[in-house]
Amino acid sequence: MRILVVHPHLYVVGGSEILTKILVYELASQGHDIVVCTHHKRDDLFPDSKNVHFEFFKEIPELKGKVSDITWRIMNLHYTFEETLRKWEPHVVLLMIQEPIYAVLIKAVKPEMGVAMYIHYPFEEELTPENLRKFIEMYRFPNLYGSFYRVVDIHMTNSNYTAKALHKHFGIESNVVYPAVDWDYFS
Template sequence: MGEMKVLLFHPHLDVKGGSERLTKLMYKGLKENGVDVLLCSYAYDRDWFEEGEVIRDPGDLGRMVREQKPDWVFLAISESSYVSFLGDRVRTAMYVHFPLEEEVDEGSLGLYERKGRFLRTDLQSLLRIDRLFANSSLTAMAIRLVWGKEPVVVHPPLEPLFFEQPIKRTEVPYPRILYVTRFTPLKRPDFLILILPTIRKEVPEAELVLAGFPDPRHLHYFEQIVRLSEKVGGVQVVPSPSDQELLELYLNAKVFAHPRIGEHFGLSPCEAMACGTPVVIRGPTGLKDLGLASIAYSDWDFLQMLIKVLKADDEEWFGLSQEAQKVVKSLNYKDFSQKIIGGLA
């Protein structure tokens, strides 16, 4: 297995989101498992990716296949059209976060395309993909329904810093609600701002922290979030936090709120749970795979669950904290990489 050679591709590694973080950890894990990995993308954020080949257009993928002769080309984003540039002799795998890009609209389509995205599924190219990996059973079901193919479910991993040393919470935090996300409409951070006054009727000291990465394709929405936060008050917006800053935010929150409806998996709530922060998630969600109990299937239930955690006494909150850590203990990048390698064998 140490002789395996993989060309790992993601079109935009200059965006800090879930698929980019997964690519980062896959690259690290495959290398540590003795796989010869060549990373390539159109652009990088060098905070996350110190090395990697820059390509200029999709045709460069075919050139790299001819020159490097990899055993596998691994597409870290679910766009089968790239297969048409690879030639006929290389096996291809694809990690599917969802078989449809849900955040694009008529106004942003051009921005996605300029980031190297091929959002129209190429059915002929899809037939040439040898392995499909999915991030959850929810995504796997969508793949079966939309593409008629059977994927292997491999849950995404968390950054090593969440497992390097055990985190044990010893103090119940201030009634602070945290949401870590990319600032896009589908993630619904505005919903949390709008329900904060209702929450304060039950928990007057409650405050909200919105942290994450402004998406260049949705900057207008991010600007709206900032203005709405200032208007409502009691809301802190933390753009582009470092991993260490994220860790501190998780450790200082009493509850992590995830209002996105239909989240395919969700790395940030898993990071929060690894830190012992209870989460409330709007369903449906791929995190159901992990046996998570705090899934709300209506906005009303979501609101009531949030208030319940905020009002929890010390004993109840510490119980929720310990249970949260148990839910995500399997999500380390080493196990993830070994499962990927096993799926390529």
């Protein structure tokens, strides 16, 4: 199976990035062909391998400065997803960060594509007015969450706490899938 995994910032070392690493290389070890779509990655955490391929967010330089920064980034994502879906023809898409705009753009390109999203931490605990700009620079759009969560086909959360927050704020039911632990932990 060919799986498109999307995470915008794989150069940061946090919970979702480590979880994405574990998932990508475990799925690849099971014989799946994995395409990872990101803006940046750390080569030491995400090396190229036989079954793991990387596509980076494309930028449309002609539009930079002519439209708002948010619009420019969303157009970059649409262009990237259109090209990546056409090139790799994945069977399913897995969003490893709670950015439902990615699901909207993927469905705009290929409406029948199945999209699952892993939600690892409720947004209301990490978002502040002071760091909103940083979120946008990292291709994250928290102001669009509420409108677009329902576009996602399957919602997965890392805990009952996160599932309750998702239900409380957006009325969305989710499946709790506890995070994986890297095999090296057991060595």
